Amino acid sequence: MANVRKNNAIALVDCNNFYASCERVVNPELYKRPVVVLSHNDGIIISRSNEVKALGVPMTAPLFQYRDLLERHNTAIISANHGLYYEFSHRVIDVLNDDIGANKLELYSIDEAFIDAGVPDKLPFLGRHIKNTIFEKTKIPVSVGIATTKTLAKLANKIAKKSAKADGVLDLYNSPHIDLALKKTAVGNIWGIGPRSAVKLNAVGIKTAYELKLSEPDRIRMHLNQFGSRTVLELNGIPCLSMEISERTNKSIAHTRTFGHPMTELDELREAVYYFTTRVLEKMRWNNLATKTVEVFANTDRFKPVPYYYKGKHTYHSVYHSDVTSEIYAWVTICLEKIYRPGMKYRKAGVVLTDLVSPDDVPYRLFDQRKFERQHHLGKLIDEVNYRYGRDVVRSASLKEKGGWQGKSEHRGNDSYHAIGRDVLGLGKTYSKSVRFL
DNA sequence: TCTGGGGTCCTAGGACCC
DNA sequence: TCTGGGGTCCTAGGACCC
Numbered sequence: 477m478a479n480v481r482k483n484n485a486i487a488l489v490d491c492n493n494f495y496a497s498c499e500r501v502v503n504p505e506l507y508k509r510p511v512v513v514l515s516h517n518d519g520i521i522i523s524r525s526n527e528v529k530a531l532g533v534p535m536t537a538p539l540f541q542y543r544d545l546l547e548r549h550n551t552a553i554i555s556a557n558h559g560l561y562y563e564f565s566h567r568v569i570d571v572l573n574d575d576i577g578a579n580k581l582e583l584y585s586i587d588e589a590f591i592d593a594g595v596p597d598k599l600p601f602l603g604r605h606i607k608n609t610i611f612e613k614t615k616i617p618v619s620v621g622i623a624t625t626k627t628l629a630k631l632a633n634k635i636a637k638k639s640a641k642a643d644g645v646l647d648l649y650n651s652p653h654i655d656l657a658l659k660k661t662a663v664g665n666i667w668g669i670g671p672r673s674a675v676k677l678n679a680v681g682i683k684t685a686y687e688l689k690l691s692e693p694d695r696i697r698m699h700l701n702q703f704g705s706r707t708v709l710e711l712n713g714i715p716c717l718s719m720e721i722s723e724r725t726n727k728s729i730a731h732t733r734t735f736g737h738p739m740t741e742l743d744e745l746r747e748a749v750y751y752f753t754t755r756v757l758e759k760m761r762w763n764n765l766a767t768k769t770v771e772v773f774a775n776t777d778r779f780k781p782v783p784y785y786y787k788g789k790h791t792y793h794s795v796y797h798s799d800v801t802s803e804i805y806a807w808v809t810i811c812l813e814k815i816y817r818p819g820m821k822y823r824k825a826g827v828v829l830t831d832l833v834s835p836d837d838v839p840y841r842l843f844d845q846r847k848f849e850r851q852h853h854l855g856k857l858i859d860e861v862n863y864r865y866g867r868d869v870v871r872s873a874s875l876k877e878k879g880g881w882q883g884k885s886e887h888r889g890n891d892s893y894h895a896i897g898r899d900v901l902g903l904g905k906t907y908s909k910s911v912r913f914l
Numbered sequence: 915t916c917t918g919g920g921g922t923c924c925t926a927g928g929a930c931c932c
Numbered sequence: 933t934c935t936g937g938g939g940t941c942c943t944a945g946g947a948c949c950c
Contacts, residue, residue: 515918540916585950670948701924730920
């Protein structure tokens with residue numbers, strides 16, 4: 477009995493209203509007003525201050541549906557500035573590493589990290605310490621949830637954020653209140669149980685997280701999938717999702733955009749897709765990767781399926797890996813010609829790279845190996861120049877400077893921080909783990 | 915007029931081989 | 933003219949997350 481080994485506690489540190497909070501730190505006037513941050517194209521709302529949440533504005537709501545309400549409440553409406561958020565993300569992680577001394581840390585997203593909290597006897601103090609220290613050093617408010625598994629830590633964090641009593645910190649590690657918390661939680665609010673799964677579970681009488689906890693894992697696997705059955709175990713305090721401490725390289729890298737206006741002509745579409753290709757290759761080479769498979773897609777407007785919603789997509793599999801712009805332009809061109817249909821009004825397109833490996837691990841080519849190496853090094857040089865002197869100072873002749881496909885971002889403020897954007901290619905050298913932007 | 919972008923993992927079903 | 937079954941790989945699509 478005395479030898480029962482306890483699992484380590486997992487703490488989830490999650491920044492509150494992260495993008496909106498960052499905007500407030502750099503512009504304290506915004507503390508006096510509600511704040512929303514908009515996606516690319518100013519299309520939808522991707523971050524809300526507490527006041528906006530209280531107005532009932534949901535996450536990822538289209539701006540136009542709530543614009544009047546927001547303006548009536550004098551809301552600051554701001555276009556996203558990913559460079560800024562990236563910078564703040566760094567600051568928060570640095571505090572966790574340097575000031576908190578988190579030895580095992582998994583960067584889960586731009587505003588969240590799991591930390592292995594060991595088996596301490598003073599967990600509530602740890603949670604409070606983390607929250608206070610991060611706020612003191614960065615002015616970013618965070619919530620901390622602590623539990624035996626990631627799924628429970630996620631839940632603890634969610635409750636910590638909402639509950640006035642918890643005040644941003646909740647320890648469910650060995651807490652007698654776990655079941656009570658689970659009984660009060662709708663099953664769809666569990667991490668990994670989305671709306672579709674919630675409907676399925678409700679249909680078989682499972683409405684709360686507690687009812688899911690009591691379910692037979694195999695039965696849940698039948699209704700959902702194996703991730704569902706793991707969730708059951710996690711709710712029972714049995715860890716199935718381990719901490720991913722080590723560096724992870726991306727399995728895919730993409731650049732996709734909705735156009736400012738619909739496009740019909742192949743030339744126009746090609747221009748946009750080449751531009752996207754340039755951006756995605758920039759990201760790829762920044763991460764020191766090469767690709768073998770490119771996918772290009774172009775869709776019409778899904779909200780106006782006239783005459784019908786067309787989703788064109790083609791994947792090109794090359795024999796060789798490459799990071800050479802001219803080669804990959806050729807692959808992209810093949811894809812584009814396969815998917816293009818005259819007369820369609822394209823609203824969105826993108827380029828996705830998969831089969832990514834380090835250029836050092838690329839097998840030798842039977843032919844043209846030396847040419848490839850020359851081009852590979854030339855590409856590196858061009859990236860270097862563009863990094864130093866500005867994006868696309870050196871660019872392919874087929875790449876236009878500016879196209880009608882570009883959307884709008886009218887709610888920009890604080891332009892000095894937008895300069896950071898160039899350093900932020902989505903994934904970074906110093907940022908060891910993949911970071912997904914919202 | 916207006917409805918994002920970047921990821922991951924899982925599964926069912928088809929192609930193909932023996 | 934009859935007509936198997938098992939294994940593997942690949943792909944498209946679904947679901948989820950931030």
